[in-house]
Amino acid sequence: MSAELAEVTEAFLQSLAAQRLSEHTIKNYRRDLQQLLGFAGRESLTDWAVLSSKQLRKFIAENHRSGLSARSIHRQLSAIRSFYRYLVRQGLSEHNPAVAVQAPKTEKRLPSTLDxxxxxxxxxxxxxxxxxxxxxxxxxxxxxxxxxxxxxxxxxxxxxxxxxxxxxxxxxxxxxxxxxxxxxxxxxxxxxxxxxxxxxxxxxxxxxxxxxxxxxxxxxxxxxxxxxxxxxxxxxxxxxxxxxxxxxxxxxxxxxxxxxxxxxxxxxxxxxxxxxxxxxxxxxxxxxxxxxxxxxxxxxx
CATH class of the missing domain: 1.10.443.10 (Intergrase catalytic core)
Known part of the structure; x- marks a missing residue:
């Protein structure tokens, strides 16, 4: 795992804390981005700016095959989109690869009823x-x-x-x-x-x-x-x-x-x-x- 990638990720999480987001929300962001960091390491990435939409789709597909629910993947993509909006604002990336990636459709919650x-x-x-x-x-x-x-x-x-x-x-x-x-x-x-x-x-x-x-x-x-x-x-x-x-x-x-x-x-x-x-x-x-x-x-x- 690239130390530089981890450092930038931590800076983003610190910015969330400064915005007074809840500890629970920041914990979820940290978990989702740690998974993305692991994937970046497997892809030999050293700069967040070069992560492509194609690679991100591969990351999502891997998580889906491993059994991660569609709802969790939606949350994960939301965290990544927020992360890349931060990178763009900081001049650390020129694009947001998550914008072009869609999560699997979530199953509709079936209404519970009385017989x-x-x-x-x-x-x-x-x-x-x-x-x-x-x-x-x-x-x-x-x-x-x-x-x-x-x-x-x-x-x-x-x-x-x-x-x-x-x-x-x-x-x-x-x-x-x-x-x-x-x-x-x-x-x-x-x-x-x-x-x-x-x-x-x-x-x-x-x-x-x-x-x-x-x-x-x-x-x-x-x-x-x-x-x-x-x-x-x-x-x-x-x-x-x-x-x-x-x-x-x-x-x-x-x-x-x-x-x-x-x-x-x-x-x-x-x-x-x-x-x-x-x-x-x-x-x-x-x-x-x-x-x-x-x-x-x-x-x-």
Whole structure:
């Protein structure tokens, strides 16, 4: 390993410390650049200015083959780009070889979801005998029934619920786009029961659909905390939060209907590729359909 390369690298890390970056960030930069130093030694480099994009692609490929995750490689390339921006500013390099190098695509994190039995257990076991319990039951039923984002649910007003048509008017959707989605029978019954409990408190002037015991609109954080509470109380093995009920809605709808475009509309996704992430959740169901329907897949009796 060239002492000159190591000296320049250390100067860069010291400059990060001077910028008051966190110790954790600097530690990551140091580890990534130490790996690059090792590669530079194997390539017999004595000047950072001569490292080419082709050589850097070789370095990335070696790391990928050795099992380094795409996410870690993204972080590594980010560190190298920052390092070379420093070198260019210092007049130690005329180019940044990392600009032309792309990391492997990261795998999309698949959304965790509740299966049908878990969802039914959560909803059916939540009581409706108190103001808070009745409200929380209505919240969960509506999240699962209509696939709402928690921010959309928190923003709902009384006028947004159409019992006659069994619809929810989502005004504050993501990106400011509204949509209309159906409500199921269980959600309608739960909301009606909640409104009876609410009226007993006399909160007639507040337009928000879901309110606290003080009669104020319930916020996103409070809704998250209430679902977590019921998940723990009812012994649901996995953590319960609003987005998991939205995931459950999407995956269960896809499993039953197979209509990706309809689920896209219900979820309010601008791009169908966002909805496609849910297709993995019903893969076993699709595999069974394939085995039963495809002429060359049918098992012999």
């Amino acid at each position: 049908v039995d878990q969802t039914n257990a959560l909803l059916d076991a939540t009581p409706e005998d108190t103001f808070v319990a009745s409200r929380d039951r209505a919240i969960m039923e509506l999240l699962y029934s209509s696939g709402l984002r928690v921010s959309e649910l928190a923003a709902l007003d009384l006028r947004d619920i159409d019992f006659a048509e069994q619809l929810v008017h989502v005004i504050a959707g993501k990106g400011g786009k509204g949509r209309i989605v159906p409500m199921g029978r269980q959600a309608i019954n739960a909301i009606k029961h909640w409104l009876e409990m609410r009226d007993r408190r006399g909160f007639f002037s507040e337009q928000a659909l879901f309110v606290s015991q003080q009669g104020r609109r319930l916020g996103v954080r409070s809704i998250q905390q209430r679902l977590s509470y019921w998940g723990k109380r009812l012994g649901i093995s996995d953590k319960v939060h609003p987005h998991r009920l939205r995931h459950a809605f999407a995956s269960h709808m896809l499993e039953s209907s197979g209509d990706l475009r309809a689920v896209q509309e219900l979820l309010g996704h601008a791009d169908i590729s966002t909805t496609q992430v849910y297709t993995h959740l019903d893969f076993q169901h699709l595999a069974k359909v394939y085995d039963a329907a495809h002429p060359r897949a049918k098992k012999r009796s």
